Amino acid sequence: MKDISKKLKLLQEELENRKKNDNLSRYNTGEKKHQKQLLFHQCPKKNRWVFGGNRSGKTECGAVETVYLARGIHPYSQNKPNISGWVVSLSKQVQRDVAQAKILHYLRPDHIEKIVMSSGRADSAESGIIDFILVRNVFGGLSKIGFKSCDQGREKFQGSSLDFVWFDEEPPYDIYQECRMRVLDRGGIIFGTMTPLKGLTWVYNQIYLNEANDDEVWYIQMEWADNPYLDSRELENLTQTLSEEELESRRYGKFMQNGGMVYSEFDEKIHVIDPFTIPLEWYDNISIDPGLNNPLSAHWYAADYDNNVYVIEEHFEKGRDVDYHASKIKEKSARLNWHYSQNGMLNALIDSAASQRTLASRKNVVELFYENGILANPRVNKDLFSGISLVKRYLKDGEGKAHLFIFRNCVNLIREIKAYYWSDGDRPAKTDDHCLDEMRYYLMSRPSLANIYSPASASKSLVQKDKAKLIKNKKNNWQR
Numbered sequence: 001m002k003d004i005s006k007k008l009k010l011l012q013e014e015l016e017n018r019k020k021n022d023n024l025s026r027y028n029t030g031e032k033k034h035q036k037q038l039l040f041h042q043c044p045k046k047n048r049w050v051f052g053g054n055r056s057g058k059t060e061c062g063a064v065e066t067v068y069l070a071r072g073i074h075p076y077s078q079n080k081p082n083i084s085g086w087v088v089s090l091s092k093q094v095q096r097d098v099a100q101a102k103i104l105h106y107l108r109p110d111h112i113e114k115i116v117m118s119s120g121r122a123d124s125a126e127s128g129i130i131d132f133i134l135v136r137n138v139f140g141g142l143s144k145i146g147f148k149s150c151d152q153g154r155e156k157f158q159g160s161s162l163d164f165v166w167f168d169e170e171p172p173y174d175i176y177q178e179c180r181m182r183v184l185d186r187g188g189i190i191f192g193t194m195t196p197l198k199g200l201t202w203v204y205n206q207i208y209l210n211e212a213n214d215d216e217v218w219y220i221q222m223e224w225a226d227n228p229y230l231d232s233r234e235l236e237n238l239t240q241t242l243s244e245e246e247l248e249s250r251r252y253g254k255f256m257q258n259g260g261m262v263y264s265e266f267d268e269k270i271h272v273i274d275p276f277t278i279p280l281e282w283y284d285n286i287s288i289d290p291g292l293n294n295p296l297s298a299h300w301y302a303a304d305y306d307n308n309v310y311v312i313e314e315h316f317e318k319g320r321d322v323d324y325h326a327s328k329i330k331e332k333s334a335r336l337n338w339h340y341s342q343n344g345m346l347n348a349l350i351d352s353a354a355s356q357r358t359l360a361s362r363k364n365v366v367e368l369f370y371e372n373g374i375l376a377n378p379r380v381n382k383d384l385f386s387g388i389s390l391v392k393r394y395l396k397d398g399e400g401k402a403h404l405f406i407f408r409n410c411v412n413l414i415r416e417i418k419a420y421y422w423s424d425g426d427r428p429a430k431t432d433d434h435c436l437d438e439m440r441y442y443l444m445s446r447p448s449l450a451n452i453y454s455p456a457s458a459s460k461s462l463v464q465k466d467k468a469k470l471i472k473n474k475k476n477n478w479q480r
Helices: 002-020 023-028 035-042 058-071 092-106 122-127 173-184 202-208 232-241 244-250 322-336 365-371 384-395 411-418 434-445 456-479
Strands: 047-052 084-089 112-119 129-136 142-149 164-168 189-194 217-222 283-289 296-303 309-317 346-350 374-377 404-407
Touching: 023 058, 023 092, 035 047, 035 058, 035 217, 047 058, 047 202, 058 084, 058 092, 058 129, 058 142, 058 164, 058 189, 084 092, 084 173, 092 122, 092 129, 092 142, 092 164, 112 122, 164 173, 173 189, 189 202, 202 217, 283 322, 283 434, 296 322, 296 411, 296 434, 309 322, 309 411, 309 434, 322 346, 322 365, 322 374, 346 365, 346 434, 365 374, 384 404, 384 434, 411 434
Parallel strands: 047 189, 047 217, 084 142, 084 164, 164 189, 283 346, 309 404, 346 374
Antiparallel strands: 112 129, 129 142, 283 296, 296 309
16 A cells, blocks of 8 residues: 555656646746737748747747647647658757757657757757757657758758648758749648848748738737747846847848838738728728839728728739729729719729820720729829828828728738838839829828827828938948
């Protein structure tokens, strides 16, 4: 009887010790997991990314997701036995110090069947370079976590068939493409965790902007404030050592180039919303930036009684004539039950250039729209910097409140806002701004709003700050 009691006591102590040292269990119970990490794990998309500042908790996401999959215990997706995946780091040293260390942190020793080393000894794997780990899966089989480094070159990433790939930091594009092929036949997943320090690379275009409109692409941005476990004094010390530009990437996980993003106030989690039924009395106007070879952009704008503006629908297409665009605009207006004028015309704003005739046409674009039942008003305010200042004020007023909300289906407007950067001069780069132009025309057409459109001096300072930052960057580059 004493022997049984002793064994039960020892077993209880062992279970308590395992629980104390089970970092994955602590993560699962919320001791070390914050809300944005939870959103990452819950997302069902097959190409998921975390853009996070240093110490925001992004690497924890990748390591825990890897262990979830290998063990067959993912709480939010269908689990499989005997899966195989890669962890891809920039170099072997980075692998050892970051991704490999995190996975060993979350893998209990009794869940490891075998560790095969590239260099070093398996009994002290944390100090060597791991080739792969065989993990005991809850289905009774073994899963394989392999480790790769980008400095090995693309050839080392060929041939295998995988269930998942985790990129710890941004890989070269050719390696990303090769890894996509590796998960193709198994219907596997890709996930990446990175701090965007390289500027506007392929990740910016293909993941952040999602230029291909791939439904399986998803991302979330994490910053220091999202991680409640960081020490406030440590954050204060980090902040003081970083420049304003470095803070954008290393704290907020934002992509930066040249003088930075024109609409740096834009926050996709705040300004992009799910569509809802707009009251008919909120319907306001349509705004058009005309194009034939270039895209024609049109958006439908509504405004509530608190001076909030909602962008609720878009038409964006190139290579079509006015007859086609007019039919699409009327078709979408009918679906929205949009209001018509007393003479049965649709009202809209349009770039003043649309009132100019060309040698190739006897009628201008305004006249052609009129013939198609759309009364397009070309008398719009096209002042660039006043318009930018006003957009900034709608994105965030003097009290930090947002007054501009974009329905999620307006994908081209959202893409253009995220891609709008100051150029090498004192103006934004003149590329992909068709939606942004007509949005400015609309906002500039609205009555002056005291709580949004601050006095001219305050409004100008928003642009002047961005321009001053650009001038400062250029000066620093010249001094180097």
